[in-house]
Amino acid sequence: PGQRLLDVGCGWGGMVRHAAREYGVKALGVTLSLQQAQWAKEAIDREGLGDVAEVRHLDYRDVLESDFDAVSSIGLTEHIGVRNYPAYFSFLRDRLRPEGRLLNHCITRPHNRHQETGPFIDRYVFPDGELTGSGRIITAAQDAGFEVMHEENLRRHYAMTLAGWSRNLAEHWDECVAEVGEGTARVWGLYIAGSRLGFDRNTVQLHHVLGVKTDAHGNDGFPLRPTW
Numbered sequence: 174p175g176q177r178l179l180d181v182g183c184g185w186g187g188m189v190r191h192a193a194r195e196y197g198v199k200a201l202g203v204t205l206s207l208q209q210a211q212w213a214k215e216a217i218d219r220e221g222l223g224d225v226a227e228v229r230h231l232d233y234r235d236v237l238e239s240d241f242d243a244v245s246s247i248g249l250t251e252h253i254g255v256r257n258y259p260a261y262f263s264f265l266r267d268r269l270r271p272e273g274r275l276l277n278h279c280i281t282r283p284h285n286r287h288q289e290t291g292p293f294i295d296r297y298v299f300p301d302g303e304l305t306g307s308g309r310i311i312t313a314a315q316d317a318g319f320e321v322m323h324e325e326n327l328r329r330h331y332a333m334t335l336a337g338w339s340r341n342l343a344e345h346w347d348e349c350v351a352e353v354g355e356g357t358a359r360v361w362g363l364y365i366a367g368s369r370l371g372f373d374r375n376t377v378q379l380h381h382v383l384g385v386k387t388d389a390h391g392n393d394g395f396p397l398r399p400t401w
Contacts, residue, residue, distance in 0.1 A: 175199065176242040179268055181233035182249030186213025186226070193226035201238070203231040233264070240270040250279035250310065251302050258310070262317035269386045272394030275319060277310065278381035280331075285309045293367075297360045307380040319384030320393055328372050331379040335369035 174197030180188045183202025186209070192198040204210050213228035233249070244265050253261045265275055282288060285306035289295075294302065311321055342349060342362055349358045371377040385393045 177201075177240070179203075179236065179238070179241045179244045181236075181244065181246050181265070182252070183209075183213070183228055184248070185209050186216060186228045188245055188247060189213070189226050189228055190217060190220060190222060193222045194220060197225070200226050201236075202226075202228040203233050203236060204228065205232060206230070236268060239268050240273075241268050242270060242273055244268055244273070244275045245278070246275070247278045248280070250277060251299065251304060254301075254303050255305050255309065258313035259317060262314050262319065266318050266386050271386060271388035272392060273386050274322075275314070275384045275386075276381060277314065277384070279310070279379070280304060281310065281378045281380050282306045283375055283378050294364065298364050304377070307378070307382070310380070311382055314382060314384050318386065320387050321382060321384050322393065322395060323383040324380060326378050326380050328375065328378040332369050332372035335365050335372065338365050339369065 176196075176198050178189075178192050178198045178200040180192075180200060180202040183189055183204050184206075186202050186204075189200040189202035190213075192200045202213065204213070207230050210228050210230035217223055217226045217228065246265065250258075250261070262275075269275065282304050283306065285308045288304070290299070290302050290304070307324065307326070311324060315321060339362070342358070342365065346358065368377070372379070385395065387393050
């Protein structure tokens, strides 16, 4: 309770609200989508979290505050561009206090070679997306000064998540069409189903990387595991 979290690329504010509601964290989220920011603000007000949660319509690079205890980046790295990784990780490191932590969570390739995004996704879903392997992401984080403490591949978990989303879309199809139109609903239905197959077959993966900004003496602030 009382710690400060910055969530970059916060989307609809799910992480911000969860951290504030469940852990008493003072959370700030930023998103480039005005629609997402407005929806998130309304959700924060509905849940009575206005004193501890905030979402701004803002580029993450325009966040002026620093000394956060933690930064989370969930599904943003795919939109950054590999060539921008050095500036991206350096900026996030500068937002942290000494011993502050970064959780970087994103979709990846199963390799570190360059590979073009498929035409369907590039045109209809993520026109600015670029994926690479977890190795390149970890290297960029380390080169920016993070000590990487943990890395995990959640590929099979995400396949299960996508299966759940597909069921949810099918069960609420008429509502979704009424809200966004049949064309958009079909695009996302196809994307979710195809993505599930990709994760099942290991053509794409989902990695999260936990890094820490060590202090001037190399302290990371992490307790050792009880078995060590």
